[in-house]
Amino acid sequence: MSKEMYDLVIVGGGPAGATAALYAQRAGLKTCLVDKATFPRDKICGDALSGKVVSILHELDLLDKIAELPGAPIHEVVFGSPNHKQASVDLNRYEHRDLLTGKEMPMEGFVIRREVLDHFLFEEAREAADTCTEGFSVRDVVREGTQVVGVRGEVDG
Structure with missing residues (x-):
């Protein structure tokens, strides 16, 4: 992943992250959504x-x-x-x-099933977000003073 500029980087593309990306898009924010998994993926949950x-x-x-x-x-x-x-x-x-x-x-x-829900929401977020990357593991956050201004990580494979 390159040094792109975003208003918001969301780490985690499950229901909370995907939903946040959808709300961010509605608010006009340039958004990047990343998740270490690839979808669809199974997730233990009460569903x-x-x-x-x-x-x-x-x-x-x-x-x-x-x-x-x-x-x-x-x-x-x-x-x-x-x-x-x-x-x-x-x-x-x-x-x-x-x-x-x-x-x-x-x-x-x-x-x-979470596998179905998560995949559906991630695909909806993919359509809304400026960048949406699966298989990206965040290893560190980039700070300037007390603010987080970016993330560092690697794409699996």
Whole structure:
């Protein structure tokens, strides 16, 4: 990777990094997104996306695309206790409306394998970011005084 100038360098292309790149693009920032992995990659996780995550995906206009990915909507949450008592919440009973746009949320959550979700979000970020590099391991940060002004690393292979 060369000595390019960016407003923002995001290290890590998982859901948080990819989402940050999408928001940065919307804000008009010149962005570089790097990840040491190559996508798709497997990631151990519970694979559930909460209502908060769904609202962020909705805000980024990605909810319809997410709903088309292989996975399952979450319509009910069941809580269990050690003495085998259960309590459940029917999520369909609640109306979820985006406070900014007024759009209704079609479902509370999803279960999607991280391999699928991460790859989808990374590809969305690739389209938005000025530079998006897989297989780049950050080895050091470049500082000027108290500020981080860059990264050093290497491309695998």
